[in-house]
Amino acid sequence: MLSNIGKIDRLIRTAVAFVIVFASIYIGGCWAILGIVILLTSIIGWCPIYALFRLSTTKEQEEIPPDTSGEHEPRRGPRRLLK
Numbered sequence: 036m037l038s039n040i041g042k043i044d045r046l047i048r049t050a051v052a053f054v055i056v057f058a059s060i061y062i063g064g065c066w067a068i069l070g071i072v073i074l075l076t077s078i079i080g081w082c083p084i085y086a087l088f089r090l091s092t093t094k095e096q097e098e099i100p101p102d103t104s105g106e107h108e109p110r111r112g113p114r115r116l117l118k
Contacts, residue, residue, distance in 0.1 A: 038080035041092035048077035 040048070055070030076082045085091060 036081055038093055039085045039091040040077065040080050040082055041094065044092040045077045045080065048073050052077065 052070045052074035055073065056067050059066035059070060
């Protein structure tokens with residue numbers, strides 16, 4: 036499962052969730068359930084409503100097309116051997 040909630044969205048969701056939960060404690064009612072759901076989506080970083088509408092607030096990364104040529108690039112990196 037890929038994340039579809041960005042950092043700023045998570046912070047806003049967390050703050051709103053705490054406000055809703057604490058307000059429902061003082062006012063009463065079942066609003067705490069909504070606050071807990073919002074808090075859970077911010078913790079796991081995935082929102083089913085966003086997924087339903089194919090939305091995402093994460094920074095988009097370019098998709099790299101698969102290599103179909105059959106050739107692979109050599110790995111680049113440190114070539115030191117441990118002695």
